[in-house]
Amino acid sequence: MKRILYILSLLLIAVMPARAGEPKAEDESVDVKGIIFEHLKDSYHWHILSTNNKEISLYLPVILHSKVSGWHFFMSSKLGHEGSYEGFRIATEGAYAGRLMEVLPDGTELKPLDLSLTKVALGIIINCLILCVIVMSTARWYRRHDATEPAPGGFIGLMELVIYMVMDDIIKPSVGKEYKRFAPLLLTMFFFIFLSNLMGLIPIFPAGANVTGNIAVTLSLALVTFFAVNLFGNREYWKEILWPDAPIYLKIPPILPLIETIGIFTKPFALTVRLFANMTAGHSIILTLTCLIFITAKMGPMIGTPMSAISLFFMVFMNFLELLVAYIQAYVFTMLSAMFIGLAHPEEHK
Secondary structure (H helix, E strand, C coil): CHHHHHHCCCCCCCCHHHHHHCCCCCCCCCHHHHHHHHHCCCCCCCEEEEEECEEEEECEEEEEEEECCCEEEEHHHHHHCCCCCEEEECCCCCCCCCCCEEECCCCCCCEEEEEECHHHHHHHHHHHHHHHHHHHHHHHHHHHCCCCCCCCCCHHHHHHHHHHHHHHHHHHHHHCCCCCHHHHHHHHHHHHHHHHHHHHHHCCCCCEEEEHHHHHHHHHHHHHHHHHHHHHHHHHHHHHHHCCCCCHHCCCHHHHHHHHHHHHHHHHHHHHHHHHHHHHHHHHHCCCCHHHHHHHHHHHHHHHHHHHEEEEEEHHHHHHHHHHHHHHEEEEHHHHHHHHHHHHCCCCCC
């Protein structure tokens, strides 16, 4: 539990280290805390770069529904630097920090229904489109070539290698006899997570959105596994949960059934936190190392020069390590999902 709390604390320093070096006034210290929270939270615009003290961003549509004033449609550029427009302002603290709140004339704040296209949402759309292009291109090659022809090379050969690896090493041994039924779902999970992890490491638009570092995204993926397990689990699976093969005094009162029922909900929780924490922890370290360069630069060349070199070395090292982590986390999430699905289809006891 202590380790989980430590990793969660690292989640406060994530996403797009490219902006850590924005020009500052000479008398202004580096606002490390501001940079950390700015890159962690989702936003209504997508910062691309800063040049000559000007920020170039992609402003996204804001769609809100208020119980008081109805629907509101405007671009996020209307929010300006103060973060307010038409009675709505971006909250700076509390549970809804970073989200738009409606401010009534008496000062009361209400949470509207927010259907805006945010940076993370746009990142998901971009990643899905790229994944569709990759999958359709691979399928198109196989439609045009006979199975007796030599194996493909290049990118198609790499896709075939990864697909067979996921099928033979994860899906078949974990799911069991019904692996073909769940193979499309698990393959889609693997490639979406892997692609999103890789895109999060590239700080250049249209990449740079740390999609898998958003807990709402990882929770949605975990809920897909949750429903796949519990909606398609067989009779023996539910029998082991509600009436397990154990002494009667463990079933009445329902000690074991209660424990097994709690286990149904702890599995998606574990999937959510594992992917969320591991992916954002790596980004947080990279961002910390980036900020270290600008902090030590104010201490003079004797300290700043060697510390900058050390920070740069470890930044490059961490980026290469994150490439490995991107694959491992996609592998682990898919493997655990396949195992949970396989456990929901045990053979009936005679």
